[in-house]
Amino acid sequence: MTTNHYRRKIYLEDKPRLEAKNEMIKHFRPKREVEWLESTNSIGRVLAEPVFAKSSMPHYHASAMDGIAVVAEQTYSAHEQNPIQLKRNEDFIYVDTGNQVPSPFDAVIMIEHVEELNEETVEIIEPASPWQHIRPIGEDIVQEEMLFPQGHIIRPVDIGVLLASRTLTIPVIKKPFVTIIPTGNELMDPGDDIAPGKLIEFNGTVIANYISEWGGAPQLNAIVKDEPEQIKATLLKASEQSDIVVINAGSSAGSKDYTVHMIEELGEVFTHGVATRPGKPVIIGKINETIIIGIPGYSVSAYLALEWFVRPLICEFLQVSEPKRLMLKVKLGRRIVGTMGAEDFIRMNIGFVAGEFIANPLSRAAGVTMSLVRADGLLVIPPTSLGYEQGEYAEVELLKPLEEIKNSIVFIGSHDLTIDLLSSEMKKRNRSSSVMSSHVGSLAGMMAIKKGEAHVAGIHLLDPESKTYNKTYIQRFLADKEVVLYPFLKRKQGWLLSKGNPLEIKTLADIRNKEAHFVNRQKGAGTRILFDMLLRESEMSVEEIIGYEREMFSHLGVAAEVKGDQHAVGLGIYPAAKSMGLDFIPVSDEHYDLLMTKDFYESEQGRCLIEVIQSVGFIEKVEGIGGYMIEKNPEPIYFNSKCEG
Amino acid sequence: MTTNHYRRKIYLEDKPRLEAKNEMIKHFRPKREVEWLESTNSIGRVLAEPVFAKSSMPHYHASAMDGIAVVAEQTYSAHEQNPIQLKRNEDFIYVDTGNQVPSPFDAVIMIEHVEELNEETVEIIEPASPWQHIRPIGEDIVQEEMLFPQGHIIRPVDIGVLLASRTLTIPVIKKPFVTIIPTGNELMDPGDDIAPGKLIEFNGTVIANYISEWGGAPQLNAIVKDEPEQIKATLLKASEQSDIVVINAGSSAGSKDYTVHMIEELGEVFTHGVATRPGKPVIIGKINETIIIGIPGYSVSAYLALEWFVRPLICEFLQVSEPKRLMLKVKLGRRIVGTMGAEDFIRMNIGFVAGEFIANPLSRAAGVTMSLVRADGLLVIPPTSLGYEQGEYAEVELLKPLEEIKNSIVFIGSHDLTIDLLSSEMKKRNRSSSVMSSHVGSLAGMMAIKKGEAHVAGIHLLDPESKTYNKTYIQRFLADKEVVLYPFLKRKQGWLLSKGNPLEIKTLADIRNKEAHFVNRQKGAGTRILFDMLLRESEMSVEEIIGYEREMFSHLGVAAEVKGDQHAVGLGIYPAAKSMGLDFIPVSDEHYDLLMTKDFYESEQGRCLIEVIQSVGFIEKVEGIGGYMIEKNPEPIYFNSKCEG
CATH class of the missing domain: 3.90.105.10 (Molybdopterin biosynthesis moea protein, domain 2)
Incomplete structure (x- = not known):
């Protein structure tokens, strides 16, 4: 284990974000050119x-019409009973739109109002007022x-x-020159061969793109190892050449987090740690009069910190105001807990359901970049707040156009790979409509429909007693809600096994007997309910299964785990096994159906969704994957419908 | 005069804009690659x-902390009273954040919770739960x-x-390839020497920039003369090489407007003329399955037509939705007349005054590009409407960020060149604050303050009887309004004359006697009031002045006119003469003051404005121009103030 003399200097403050920003701006001495x-x-x-x-x-008096240029005064007596004849190049000249009207001419008569008697003479029967049909100099x-x-x-x-x-x-x-320094022994370039323990450096590229977008001139440095002297030399050189320096990672207080010490040795540190979650391990300092921003390694923290501190510097440099995002009032679908004494930045999904904007939090983990990719908005919980209760209203910063959010179909519930295809096909058909899906399991999906938070839920809930899917659950949980169950497809569930099935697993008992590492799904997931039923039927207990408590949120998640461990086994759908190159042993055929609010089912979007599902192109694509059979023109089942006969 | 056989084919429809668009989209066969x-x-x-x-x-199980990787099961009995010792590389390995946690290890303990007994042995006093502090594969x-x-x-x-x-x-x-063809005998490249009758081609460059912004790949063709065969050949070639062709001008029905005929000969014309003002002379057609859009020559019409027809094609090609602008409800400061049967697109200034968004129309002339540059919003009057009354509310499309509009100081009234400097200095000091100025003359400026449409008005109204400036006018016209008159500067008014004063004008009588072409200002302008007073004092009548009815809206406008005509003379301020290289004979020193609402004067922005005016930098800049003397720390004069003693 590496230890060194920097280890003891560890400190991390919780400085209010705006205080840190204002202090930084005060120290900023932009050298504008x-x-x-x-x-x-x-x-x-x-x-x-x-x-x-x-x-x-125009830089000359220009004719605004095709016609003749005249001296207005000479036309004043023109009248139907008193036509006036004008001589070319004496009393008038021909002009086209845009031609000069030279002195002494001071009016233009449209060609439609001119009678051409011969090559040299025209007749008019209406006077021209001075400067009519002329675009004057400087108009x-x-x-x-x-x-x-x-x-x-x-x-x-x-x-x-x-x-x-x-x-x-x-x-x-001149654009501010911003050097970006990625640091870390674990980092490698995107094209390099990957190995466990190695991570692709991508933050630097993202940062460079943000900086370009904000009007800066980014330069991405090569990856620097976690070596104090290397970091020091790079920082020093960058501070001499740049208007702003961004150094990525090493900003925390771990054994290899040298950044703060290097900045201290070369210059001054104003801030180490801001009162935000995520994004706390930020460093703000100065070397050679150049501001150095150390931003956290986890991508979400990194991009937020970039916006909090680097964008203001660029705007300050360019002397433009910081763009502000639109705010939207939303109703919160879940309770959201804040951190006392720190600001929380929660990435939110927002759906427009039944006339209300409903927002639900995405993963709060700072390393989950997809939470930022998928986010429709950002909820900022102030440091003095403990958070919000479910059903409360809050203001969120919009990360996507409001139109897009308004037109999104909110899809929630169990994960199935065909939902992504459906989403892509929907967007192809109606580009302003997109499918926003979140995978929370069948039961939670059903509850979201109940609470009015979603338009469609994908569910595959097996009733162990009746051996039927979904219907008994809807009757039990959605007693008062007008909903429609649309039979979507049948799919094969089975054991996901390492290639070649090294543990030779064929049955549930084999999983116990061979001490396989089981990879489970989260509570409420249809696949978990199926597994629990299988356990009960075999009269086995959860304690007999190694890894029962290890929960993944999707079929692909389970498959990825199985792929990474020769001793692992999971229960999941065939296409997940196929796409990861795993072995698959079928266990059951299950019904995966779409539960919708009646309003949505009967809406324009709902009709469009069904059209896409029943289109030959979609059916061929899905069934081509294998393990799927789409229901062809099924009868939708209405529940609790007041108008039903 | 050129005439030719195309002349007789003239036609221009008034097709509804959306009908023309939908028809065009139906004919569009994008060849996407x-x-x-x-x-x-x-x-x-x-x-x-x-x-x-x-x-x-991550593509492996990664440690989320600096610490040791352990097998959770082996730690379950750890307790303060029962420390467990672990052997390195047997029971645990050291891991840093981001390192792989290899099988069989399944949990990480933070280094802070580990007691390092020696190089090979550590002690723990707390159990680890499975998968703690691990970022699983695919997190x-x-x-x-x-x-x-x-x-x-x-x-x-x-x-x-x-x-x-x-x-x-x-x-x-792949980006749609859009060829832009500028046509016109009068057009020349920006770098060329300019001559009367010649206009710089700039629409093409603007169009190319819009197309880039919208995601297309523009190619700007060289300027094509108004020659049918040249236009035909260029169109044909462009239609073969492009996804979309935009041809600028020649889209009307004049004698040299060949475009529509050429498209007809090579292909098909769907639309010639849409029911919009401006923007009517649009051509939509097709050659070789490529859509050809002929857009009008006047810049405002051109850019509007581009947005109506070319942007939808690019969005259609890229299969993305058309971005929509924010709408804002505004109160109209003036009556705005619509065209029955056509949509009117009115460029609007919007100011945020006394808690309301007040909008006023800018120039409606299709050739006034600055009206689009200066516009904050676009008011669309539907074809079925005759327009709006003053004081009515209407929705406008925002062309600038709402923040910017909210922070603008609305400056109205008489034109003075220092207002531009003031605007630039204000923006330098407070970048979110800008000055939005419109030149309507002193009287109209005063009325705008009365109606609550502006924050500040620049006025120089001479009372012929008392020979004082501004005060008597405020007493007469703003009897009930709490306003503040801030003495701003004194400036020299005088005769603006061609270089060398060829007519040898020294007095008002000379203007009459030498038959000079007088260039007047609009009614209500302080300079016009001054001129009228001079006339009365000399007992001269307006009929004796050639050009009295020719009105310009600014000092620079007058100076530009004088510059273009050896026989012209105008009344205006010294800097206007200076910047245009004209001769100047002083006539009077006048007071140009700032009239403000009391609320504005006492606001943060008001204070900032006064600070800038009184700053050494601003004073030096203004007085450096010549002909100006800024009042140093004057006493503001309050009118009708209820709180005043």
Whole structure:
């Protein structure tokens, strides 16, 4: 075990996030430089100075019509009873739209109102008023007028007025140069061969992309090992070359977390630890007048900390305001516990069900990047709050467009691989509609329908007595709810086994006898109910099963575990075994059905869902996987429907 | 005058915009191609197929702590009274965060809870539960799980899960290739020497930038002359090489508007003219199965038509939904007249004054690009509506972030060049605060304060009787309003004359006597009031002044006119003459003051405005221009203040 003299300096504060930010901003001495860019190449850039028009637009009196240019005064007596004849190049000239109207002409008559008598003469029967149908000099842009103030961010239309006024180069603020330093002995490049104990470095790339998006110029350093001297040398060099330095991981207080000590040796540390969950192990310091931000290794913490501390620096550098996200009032589907004395940032799924926005928390683990990928919103629990009760309302920051959330089908319940295909097919058919699925098991899915939190639940609940699926459960648990059970498919459940079945398992008894490591599913999952029934039927107890308490949340989760352990076995569906290259021994055919609110089933989206399910393309895709049989045009079963005969 | 056989085919419909769009979409046969990209290089791209994880993350059981990996079962008896000793590499191994926890170990104990007796032996006094402090295989991502559905747009965080799951390349929809063809004899490249009758081609560059922003791959063609055969050849070639073709101008029904005829000869025209103002002369057709959109020449019409027709095609091609803008309910500061039978698109300024969003229309001229640059929102008047009355509420599409609008200082009234400097300085000091100025003249500015539509008005209203500025007007017109008059600056008004003063004008009488072309200001402008007073004092009538009826809306506008005409003269401020290189003969020193609502004057923003005005930097800048003297720390004058003693 590595120990060293840095070990004893461990400390981690719980500094309020905004206090840490304001302190950081006070220390920030941006060295802004002005860069002159071609206007055509300036989209998204920030003006360093106000910009004034170099030329008027139009820069001459321009005809706004096809017609003739005249001297208005000479036309005043024209009348139907008193036509006036005009001589070409003396009394008038022909002009097309955009042509110059030269002095002394001061009005344009539309060609439709001109009688052309011959090549040289025209006749008019209406007077022209001075300056009619003329775009005067500077109608759009007047030379020397301020087009944009300092700080303006260039949009496509702005390039139009820049070019039109012949303002061909503009001064913009040079992008802040941000060096990103990934550190860690366990890190390897994405293309390298992977090995246990090694993790792919991906935070750096994500950070670089965020920094670009916010207007910075990121440079991703090579991976640096957890060696104090290497980290020190890299930090020093980066601080000399960069406007901001982001160092990823090593920001906690473990034995190899050298970052804070290195910054202290080279400069100054303002903050080590902010009062947030996740995201606590943040370091803010300074080397050579350059701000150094140490952000946590776990991806969710890393990206949140980046937004809290690095984005404000970039905005400060560019002198633009920080963009704010839309807030949305949501009803909470579950109780959410906060951390006293710290802000909690909870990634939330939001569904629009029965006219209300219902939000449920995703995984709170700081290492679960998918929780951020899947999140529709972010719930921030202030440090003084213990959290929220189920059913309470709260404001969440939206991470996705409201439209998208409003059009999502909230799918909850048991996990089946076909749901992903369904989601993709739905999006193909109606791009504004997407399926937002969360895997909580059949029973919890049914409860979500009961509570009005979801549109559709995938369930496969076997009643051990009647040996039927789903119906008895709905009768028992959803006595008052108008719901529809749509028979979706039959699928094969069976033993998931390492390739070649090294333990030679064929039955439940073999699992006990061969001391296999069983990988179980969470409580309420249909597959767990099936396994428990199998145990009861064999008169075995849970204590006889090694690993009974080890719970996974999906078939693929179980399959992945089995794949990683020669002694493991799980119960799951055939396609999970197939996609992981496992052996499979069928145990039962089960019904996996879709439970929907009646409202949803009868809605436009509901109809579309059924259409996709019954489409030849979808059926072929699903049955092509193997282990599936989709119900063809089944009769939906209505429960508790008040209008039913 | 050019005439030709196309002339007689003129027609322009008034087809409803959505009808034209839906018809176009029906004819669109996108030839989508799939492009495999490196995940690291895929920001903003649209997935052509669902993407599944190639590997789990973590892909091994990983320690979540620094500590020792143990077999949980062997620790169950540990207790403070019963410490257990474990042998290294037999009963435990050391692990750091991220290290693999190999079989048979199934739990991690944090290093803080381990007593290290010697190199080979540790002691523990607490049992470990199975799988504690272990990130199981697939905690974040399970191999084969669907990461994203088809149609998903890649964000920075998504690249994280792609790399983490070793999904290093992904299938995206190749960007639609859009050729943009600028046409017109009057067009020249931005760098070329300019001449009267020539206009800089800028629409094409703007269009290309919009198309990039929307996810297309634009290609800007060289400028094509108004020659039928050239246009035809270019259209034909573009239709063969592109997914979409945009041709700019020539879409109307003038003598050189060949576009519609060329499309008809090569293919088919669906629409010529949509029921919108501006934006009517749109052509939608098809050549070689490629949709051709002819958009109007006037920039505002062009960009609106682009959004109505080209953006939907790009979204359709990419199979993503069209982004929608936020809507905001505003109170209308003026009556706005609609066109029966057509949709009107009115560019609006929106200010947040006294707790209400007040919106006023900008120029409705289709050629005024600045109206789109300056617009905060877009008011769409439906074809069945005649418009809105002043004070009515209407929904507008927001073109700027709501925050920005909320923080803007609405400045209205007379134009002075220092207001632009003030705006830029304000933005520098407080980047979320900007000054939104519109030049309507002193009187109209005062009225806007009265109606609660603005925070600040710049006024310079000379009372001919008392020879004082502003005060008598406020007493007369704002009898009940609590306002503050802040003495801002004195400035020189005088005659603006062509360089060298060719007409040898020195006095008002010279203007009449030399038959100079006078360039006037609009009614209610302080400068116009001054001119009228000068006329009265000289006992001259308006009929004696050539050009009295020719009105410009700003000093720069007047100066630009004078610059373009050797016989012109105007009344205006010194800096306008200076910036345009004109001669200047002083006529009077006038007071240009700031009229504010009391609420605004006493607000945070108001204080900040005064601070900027009185800052050394601002004063030096303004007085450096010449012709200005800023009032140093003047006493503000309160009117109608209820709390005043």
